[in-house]
Amino acid sequence: MMNFFQYNWQVRDKWLDWCKQLTTEDLLKDRIGGVGSILYTLFHIIDAEYSWLRAIEGKEDVVVRFDDYNTLEKVKTLSDTFRQDIVTFIQTTSDELNDQLVSVPWDEDQYTRSEIVHHIVAHEIHHVGQLSVWARELGLRPVPANFVGRDFKPG
Amino acid sequence: MMNFFQYNWQVRDKWLDWCKQLTTEDLLKDRIGGVGSILYTLFHIIDAEYSWLRAIEGKEDVVVRFDDYNTLEKVKTLSDTFRQDIVTFIQTTSDELNDQLVSVPWDEDQYTRSEIVHHIVAHEIHHVGQLSVWARELGLRPVPANFVGRDFKPG
Numbered sequence: 417m418m419n420f421f422q423y424n425w426q427v428r429d430k431w432l433d434w435c436k437q438l439t440t441e442d443l444l445k446d447r448i449g450g451v452g453s454i455l456y457t458l459f460h461i462i463d464a465e466y467s468w469l470r471a472i473e474g475k476e477d478v479v480v481r482f483d484d485y486n487t488l489e490k491v492k493t494l495s496d497t498f499r500q501d502i503v504t505f506i507q508t509t510s511d512e513l514n515d516q517l518v519s520v521p522w523d524e525d526q527y528t529r530s531e532i533v534h535h536i537v538a539h540e541i542h543h544v545g546q547l548s549v550w551a552r553e554l555g556l557r558p559v560p561a562n563f564v565g566r567d568f569k570p571g
Numbered sequence: 572m573m574n575f576f577q578y579n580w581q582v583r584d585k586w587l588d589w590c591k592q593l594t595t596e597d598l599l600k601d602r603i604g605g606v607g608s609i610l611y612t613l614f615h616i617i618d619a620e621y622s623w624l625r626a627i628e629g630k631e632d633v634v635v636r637f638d639d640y641n642t643l644e645k646v647k648t649l650s651d652t653f654r655q656d657i658v659t660f661i662q663t664t665s666d667e668l669n670d671q672l673v674s675v676p677w678d679e680d681q682y683t684r685s686e687i688v689h690h691i692v693a694h695e696i697h698h699v700g701q702l703s704v705w706a707r708e709l710g711l712r713p714v715p716a717n718f719v720g721r722d723f724k725p726g
Contacts, residue, residue, distance in 0.1 A: 419685075420689065420693070423689070423693065423724045447704075448607075448704065448708050449703055449704035449707035449708065449713070450700075450703065450704060450706075450707075450709045461662065472638075480628065503705055508636075512718070520709075523722060525719075526721070527658070527719045530574070531718065531719050531721075532719060534574055534575065534718045535717065535718035535719045537697050537718075538716065538718045539716075539717075539718070541697050541700065542696050542700040542703070542716045543692050543700060544697060545623075545692040545696065545697040545698060545700020545701045545703075545704075546700045546701065546703060546704045547596060548604055548605065548697070548700075548701060549580070549603065549604030549605060549700075549701050549704040549705070550704070551574045551604070552603045552604035552605075553603050553604065558604070560626075561693065561694075561697045562690065562694075563686065563690035563692075563694070563707065564680075564682045564686050564687060564690045565680060565682070566679075
């Protein structure tokens, strides 16, 4: 599963780089579909990943507000900061806990750790698919999404 | 990894159902981003999944042309037919072969089985993200993409 996280992070970093060519207006413009703007989508991916991971860890949710992270630089910093925690957790957690049920503050249902990890992975890929359409609508080439042909380094 | 295939198949079947409300024109209309139309996207997902899986199996690629499958019913039948083969293969293959290198006729590079399986999973989720934007552009609610809260049955 770590390979999927590394894939998502590599693709996300490319999108954060890709965004540098956009104006603030294009970054923040409310678009049709998904959760709204390009920058808010990236913020939402980062926020969701961390919130679900914190829930698995049994830690309290860290609530972040987009109003406090509404620039590309701040979103990139948020991504990097959370990632450190997530890497450490994933590297030290055991697959034996996969069936353990987890409660989250934003949903009444409980889910297994395994379900949540799958959810985090699929969530980011899904939203990145949306970014790719918006990119073309802006007349720009999206970041490649192929999984094959990447070279992942541990960590 | 089987969970991801089951997730993708469940979501795909919901999209194939969802498409029943569209006119043929809307199904086949060339859209901005992705690989083109809504129906061609679904065809492309099914074709790509099967082609990569056949490559892993060391079997010759089955070339399918969209011109022969350009109705919703034909695409659904194609999906169901290929899926039978894929389920059988996944259930009988061994994780020990994950590092085995695979050649494919449409690419000069070789990839490991594990890379290819990751690629198939991410490929479908990515394209489904694109469908979700096009759905909203049509003023329609997309098929839910959440991984959590599903009940997978074997097979």
